[in-house]
Amino acid sequence: MIFPHTYSLKEIADIINGKIIGDANFQVTGINEIHKVTPGDITFVDHPKYYKKALNSAATTIIINKEMEPPEGKALIFSEDPFVAYNHLVAYFSKFEKTNQMVHPDAEIGEGTHLQPGVFIGKSVKIGKNCLIHANVTINAPAIIGNNVIIHSGTVIGGDAFYYQKRDNGYNKMISCGRVIIEDNVEIGTNCTIDKGVSGDTIIGKGTKLDNLIQIGHDTVIGKNCLFASQVGVAGTVTVEDDVILWGQVGVQKDLVIGKGAIVLGQSGIGKSLEGGKVYFGSPAKEAPEKMRELVNITRIPEILEKLKK
Amino acid sequence: MIFPHTYSLKEIADIINGKIIGDANFQVTGINEIHKVTPGDITFVDHPKYYKKALNSAATTIIINKEMEPPEGKALIFSEDPFVAYNHLVAYFSKFEKTNQMVHPDAEIGEGTHLQPGVFIGKSVKIGKNCLIHANVTINAPAIIGNNVIIHSGTVIGGDAFYYQKRDNGYNKMISCGRVIIEDNVEIGTNCTIDKGVSGDTIIGKGTKLDNLIQIGHDTVIGKNCLFASQVGVAGTVTVEDDVILWGQVGVQKDLVIGKGAIVLGQSGIGKSLEGGKVYFGSPAKEAPEKMRELVNITRIPEILEKLKK
Amino acid sequence: MIFPHTYSLKEIADIINGKIIGDANFQVTGINEIHKVTPGDITFVDHPKYYKKALNSAATTIIINKEMEPPEGKALIFSEDPFVAYNHLVAYFSKFEKTNQMVHPDAEIGEGTHLQPGVFIGKSVKIGKNCLIHANVTINAPAIIGNNVIIHSGTVIGGDAFYYQKRDNGYNKMISCGRVIIEDNVEIGTNCTIDKGVSGDTIIGKGTKLDNLIQIGHDTVIGKNCLFASQVGVAGTVTVEDDVILWGQVGVQKDLVIGKGAIVLGQSGIGKSLEGGKVYFGSPAKEAPEKMRELVNITRIPEILEKLKK
Incomplete structure (x- = not known):
């Protein structure tokens, strides 16, 4: 998330009652979790195992639970x-913007775009031209x-990321501040769920078509002209390149890359990059072809057992 | 789709600026994509590979991108x-009917039928007697x-078919004009999605019961007294005969027939007719039984390897 | 379901035109299907195969289609x-309460709880403090x-149980009268479906987090601090103990127990208790580990066939 304007380290530290280690006039331009940081960002680290990663990341300010010298050109905020x-x-x-209006007055709706009844549009949602949003769609900010x-009926854009930290008293939620970006000419079927990024963007690329009941996790980036059939589930922080076809009920684990033009047949489970x-x-x-040969091989086990008996 | 009345070939050709090859007074009664054509229909073909199929089909008028003699008793419309x-x-x-009313004034709602709040009913929707439509259901025309x-909450009847033609500049959508027909005594669970036919009908047969989060694709015909458990996905143009039971998360590919009384166990994937x-x-x-034997056979591989070592 | 007050057997028998076998002043405190009965309950049995189970159950009154002596301390109601x-x-x-109001006036909404637009809340729904119910959620009574x-957008709490009795003329629905209970600090993603109990309670335990498009069947009890990833489907009458993690698209059959702290990897199908x-x-x-070894073993079949050829 990029801040509306630049903040000094002092202003940020005051908000969270943290102790500055470094120059209080240091400039901060945004906040991101560690996987999405860019220069000017503030991020956090709370486990010694990840100190090095955070201190060496692109982030220029790190909220940390140990007092130490900041690396050159960076600043720290100490927090318990x-x-x-x-x-x-x-x-x-x-x-989070509470509202009692189905379409938030601050939302921007482009020329020629039509909203059917029962559509909810949150604050800071921008919709382009000539879109059709069917009945009972929800677009959260x-x-x-x-x-x-x-966008077809019942689909929900911008649910929170499914992202928790395990603590002694249960799971604590990482609050999502990322966006959903849906590019031109995309069509999304009924009752799909497309979560917002934790701090970055979930993106559906230009011309991509999603069937019904599809899940797209937080911070996942789908390329252009992809086709996903019904009930596909894609976890968070996945990269799907252009022209990928996923058939029905395919599941994709988090943190993967699916290469351009890959085709994944129905009910497959993707556990590593393709x-x-x-x-x-x-x-x-x-x-x-390899999987098909395996399926044939399995049918030859009775023949193998027969031979061994002799 | 059957037209509201019969049109002459000239009237049709004028709408699409096409060139008539045949009798301009030839009568056209409806329009259908090639898999659903009946006599009186107009259909289209745009690839030489499928010319023969289209010209030999039941359609009486074919929109085609090559000038040629029409077959006996048929007419052509040439279009680039x-x-x-x-x-x-x-x-x-x-x-498509834009509206700002949750229940379209032209919709017909039968005696004793109750709509809970948040229900959207499109134009040209007809609902029979003594139905219960739960909150936040969407029924598109x-x-x-x-x-x-x-029909339970969150379910969407009549989403568009997931049906695109690949073109140089991405996927072009085939516009759906088919219907959804839901027969007497059907019960449909929460957050299901039942797409309309491309040009024909998607049908849920009398007495069939669907659990939650089920996908039924365009032009699929489900028989009577079927039971589908949660998260079943059925693609387009499938025929499921009467008394079929599909357990949870079963996936069915397109263009198949599942025979009367078949039972498919959970998470199975159907890739050919049963x-x-x-x-x-x-x-x-x-x-x-065959699958179960295979699963047992796989567990015997270590024993086979052991024997071979000796 | 517990009745609002105690009824005499005579009052109950009059409602259903049944014939009392036993003391007409016998007290009845609730009604439950056979799997959920407790003392004071009325239940039913209609097949000789299950007579013994019903007569020996905790139920104190049994609706039965055979005239016989009631067991000691119990009463019967004869019904065809x-x-x-x-x-x-x-x-x-x-x-069932028909209403035309999105929030039923009898519903109880706690202090600090906010309902976004398009939320439906049925009669007899009680929501605690500081909850956030996102747009277009449905909570049935x-x-x-x-x-x-x-609770995130599009989720439906309290759909009917998917529970039918096969009869000569099709499937007859068992009417659900159970509840859904969602404990403190639970978070439920978008477009989930959580069915009410048939006569008992469906429970989501304290601190449990559900991702999107998840199905939880009737009378299923989920423990505390569980994590279910997207598109998980759990059938009815399942017990999931505390701290269980189910990854994406896992399916769980009915009547099972998943033990405390179990982790089930993506797309797995659970057919027996774990x-x-x-x-x-x-x-x-x-x-x-056993499954992984099996997957490796399958890849060794070509080597086995090669050896046998020699």
């Missing part, structure tokens, strides 16, 4: 509980929707 | 881009719902 | 069709929701 401090900052800059987009331009099948998925 | 011409005709005869039907009266399991599915 | 009589009683005590609960504290994978699921 960096996770809580981070969440507090996110909540401060990205307040923040989301940016391009031109000529069709090279583009090939066809895959199975759970766990393999290249389809 | 038959797909676009066909879509244009569909849009002409089956205009055109749909015909029988008597004593229960004979009725049998039990199936696996992805891809086999008859259950 | 106990299923219909039972359903009639359920409908009598648990009338009867449901009890704790404090600090978050011991706690272990990791499982596959459909049907096995302990993960």
Whole structure:
């Protein structure tokens, strides 16, 4: 998340009651969780195991639970509980907007775009031109929707990321402040769920078509002209390149890359990154010809047992 | 789709700026994509590979991108881009109805039928007697719902078919003009999605019961007294005969027939037609006893390896 | 379901036109289907195969289609069709409430709880403090929701149980009169479906977090601090103990127990009860290391065939 304007480290530290280690006039331009940081960002780290990663990341300010010298060109904010401090900052800059209006008055709806009845549009949602949003769709903020987009009934854009930190007293939620971006000419079927990024963007690329009951997790980036059949589930922080086809009920685990033009047959389960331009099948998925040979091989076991008996 | 009345070929050709090859007074009664054509229909073909199929089909008028003699008793309309011409005709005869009313004033709601709050009913929807439509259901036009039907919350009837043509600039959508027909005594669970036919009907047969989060694709015909458990996904143009039971998370590919009384166990994947009266399991599915033997056989591989070592 | 007050056997028998066998002043305190009965309950049995089970159950009154001596301390109501009589009683005590208001005036909404637009809340729904119910959620009665609960858009709480009795003329529905209970600090994602109990309670335990498009069947009890990823489906009458993690698209059959702390990997299918504290994978699921070995073993079949050829 990029802040509406630049803040000094002092202003940020005051919000979370943290102790500055470094220059109080240091400039902060946004906040991101560690996987999405860019220069100017503030991020957090609360476990010694990840100190090095955080201190060496692109982030220029790190909320940390140990007092130490900041690396060159960076600043630290000491906090007993960096996770809580981070969440507090996110909540401060990205307040959930209660409303009693189906279409928030601050939402921007482009020319020629039509909303059927029962559609909810949150604050800071921008919808382009000539879109058709069918009845009972929900678009939570923040989301940016391009031109000529069709969203079918019951679909929910911008649910929170499914992202928790395990603590002694149960799971604590990482508050989502990321966006959903839906590019031009995308069509999304009925009762789909597309979560917002934790701090970055969930993106559906230009011309991609999703069937019904599809799940797209937080911070996942789908390329252009992909086709996903019904009941596909894609976890968070996945990259799907252009022209990928996922058939019905395929499941994709988090943090993977599916290469350009890959085709994944129905009910397959993707547990590692896939090279583009090939066809895959199975759970766990393999290249389809290899998987097909395995299925044939299994049918030869009785013959093997028979031979061994002799 | 059947037209509201009969049109002359000239009237149709004028709508799409096509060139008539044959008798301009030739009568046209409806429009259908190639898999659903009946006599009197107009259809289209745009690839030489399918010319023969289209010209030999039941359709009496074919929009085609090559000038040639029409077969006996048929007429042609020449168009540079038959797909676009066909879509244009569909849009002409089956205009999407923008509305700002949750229940369209032209919808017909039978005696004793109750709509809970938040229900959207599109134009040309007909609902029979003594139905209960739960909160936040969406029924898009055109749909015909029988008597004593229960539809649970969040379900969407009549989403568009997931049906695109690949073109150089991405996927072009085939506009759906078909219907959803739900027969008497059907019950449909929460957050299901039942798409309309491309040009024909999606049908849920009398007495069939669907659990939650179920997907039924375009032009699929489900028989009477079937039971589908939660998260079943059925693709388009599938025929499921009477008394079929699909357990949870079963997936069915397009263009198949599942025979009367077949039972398919949970998470199975159906990639080819199934004979009725049998039990199936696996992805891809086999008859259950055969699949069970295979699963046992796999556990005997270590024993085989052991024997071979000796 | 517990009745609002105690009824005499005569009052109950009059409602269903049944014939009392036993003391007409016998007290009845509630009604439950056979799997959920407790003392004071009335239940039913209509097949000789289950007479013994019903007569020996905790129920103190049994609606039965055979005249016989009641067991000691119990009473019977003779009815030609106990299923219909039972359903009639359920409908009598648990009338479906038609309404035209999005939030029923009898619903109780706690302090600090916010409902976004398009939310439907049925009669007899109680929601605790500081909850956030997102746009277009449906909460059907009867449901009890704790404090600090978050429910995301499109989710449906309290759909009917998927529970039918096969009869000569098709499937007859068992009317649901049970509840949904959602404990404190639960978060439920978008477009989930959580069915009410048939006569008992469906429970989501304290601190449990559900991702999107998840199905929880009737009378299923989920423990505390569980995590279910997207598109998980759990059938009816399942017990999931505390701290269980189900990854994406896992399916769980009915009547099972999943032990405390079990972890089930993506797309697994659970067909029998699982011991706690272990990791499982596959459909049907096995302990993960065993399943992984099997997957490797399958790849050795070509080597086996090669050896046998020699």
